[in-house]
Amino acid sequence: MEDKTPGRTRKGKRPAPDKMALPQETNPATGGTRPVPSVLQPRTNYPARQMLRKLVQGESPPTAPMSLVDRLVGSPYANPTIQVGGVDANARKTLDFALNLAESMFRYGAGALEVETSIIAVTASLGLRNVEVDITNQSVVINYAPKDRTPITLMRVVRSWTNNYSGLSLVHQLVTEVIDGEMTRGEAANRLGEITTSPKPYAKWMVTFAVGIFGAVIVAIIGGGMAASAVAFGSTILVNILARQLGRWRVPEFFTTAASSAVVTFIALLCWWLTMPISPGLVIAGGILLLLPSGRLVSAVQDAINGYPVTAAGRLLSAFLTFGAVVSGIAVGLVGGVMLGLPRLDVTEESPPVYNFWVLIVLVLVAGAMIAVIEQSKATLLLPTGLVAVLGFFVYSAALNLGIGERLAPAMAAVVIGFAARIVALRLNSPQLVVAVPAVLYLLPGLLIFRSMYIFTIEETGSLNGPLGIFNALTVILAIAGGVVLGDNLANPVTKGMGANERRRGRRR
Secondary structure (H helix, E strand, C coil): CCCCCCCCCHHHCCCCHHHHCCCEEECCCCCCEEECCHHHCCCCCHHHHHHHHHHHCCCCCCCCCCCHHHHHCCCCCCCCCCCCCCCCCCHHHHHHHHHHHHHHHHHCCCCHHHHHHHHHHHHHHCCCCCEEEEEECCEEEEEECCCCCCCEEEEEECCCCCCCHHHHHHHHHHHHHHHCCCCCHHHHHHHHHHHHHCCCCCCHHHHHHHHHHHHHHHHHHCCCCHHHHHHHHHHHHHHHHHHHHHHHCCCCHHHHHHHHHHHHHHHHHHHHHCCCCCCHHHHHHHHHHHHCCHHHHHHHHHHHHCCCHHHHHHHHHHHHHHHHHHHHHHHHHHHHHHHCCCCCCCCCCCCCCCCCHHHHHHHHHHHHHHHHHHCCCCHHHHHHHHHHHHHHHHHHHHHHHCCCCCCCHHHHHHHHHHHHHHHHHHHCCCCHHHHHHHHHHHHCCHHHHHHHHHHHHCCCCCCCHHHHHHHHHHHHHHHHHHHHHHHHHHCCCCCCCCCHHHHHHHHHC
16 A cells, blocks of 8 residues: 655655755645746856866876777777677687788888787777787787686797888788778688788889989989989999899898998999099999888887887897998998099089979989889879978978078978878878888988098098098988878878778768
């Protein structure tokens, strides 16, 4: 029976205290009572209470760890599509696929952050949670520890590298399709196998020819004439063939690079001794640019900034060894020339540009496209890479005209190149590195390196200026690499939603 006791409701429950406390008023029509409308009640100052609560409370949650998927914010793989159906019943196959993916990206020159975000995006999209990723220099470790189950830890070590920016772009596109839910794990594994086993887009003879064109164009950009460009064309092709043969003989990269720079130096000095109308310094500067570890330096600086100190240290050490091999080869070539009786050079002689500004623009466009061919980029990226290089050259020329100087101007141009490269690369479903590294290569101070090594090796009174010049050249190279990374980060707010998976999702809406 219903309880008729005053102050009680059905089943003997008392009304809530706030309802009992509401003021009542008499209804003239029925003679009963009703609560006073809320507009007549005194209101509390809710905004003031909220402000007070924010002042006295700490952050919420105070010590909660960041979700692993939150690492994807700001990357091209943000907001992945998580496949429904729970945790993958066969997690080992998913982890193996993620490791194969990471190994391929490392071999093709990707940075540690890009590899990590790709692993996180793929494993999350394929249904694996409780995954941790650790990247240390050449090794990738993935730990999968589901609750109340035996954890799985896998590791892969990357021991070889190759120039294949086309493959890196295809892997980037593969990750995008996986996280967009357009491909199963089996299909993705088959596609990855096709990418890693397919031939590179350009034959060896095409790459060799592109090497020669790049050497000739760079010499023309920094002030050489037709004869100097012709010598650079032949010497860089010869050096490319030599390096390829030494690679077949399993000669370490350090000695291969040193031998290549020594051959370039000796050929330039010999042609100058034969009274050819060339400046040997310009020929040597154009020949050693391809030997400098530009891509490795950009990746190393990027890893250091993004919080991978061990990986960055390993890549920086490798890059510095390559840089040391270049300067060692130049020293060997110079000493060999002196021993053969070649006359001394005047390295302080300046070479004004031979061609006008608009011809230089065309030459920079060709140089960027040729480097893209050498790095085996996709055919659709050749012209955009050259145009990004031209944009950087405009900034570089403007900075020099404003009197900024030859040390800071390349870094400013590198920032613009890094910014534009991220936008262009995401539009073409590729990582930023694929466009930025070829577009920035012509800014490297090859002539400064040669002059410093000549003073350090040959001149008896300029031993102090030689090391200072090498230090300045290394500083400029690091500034260029840092500028590319800075431009990439500055483009993050602009490129939100520009990833291929986010563009497709936006079209579906």
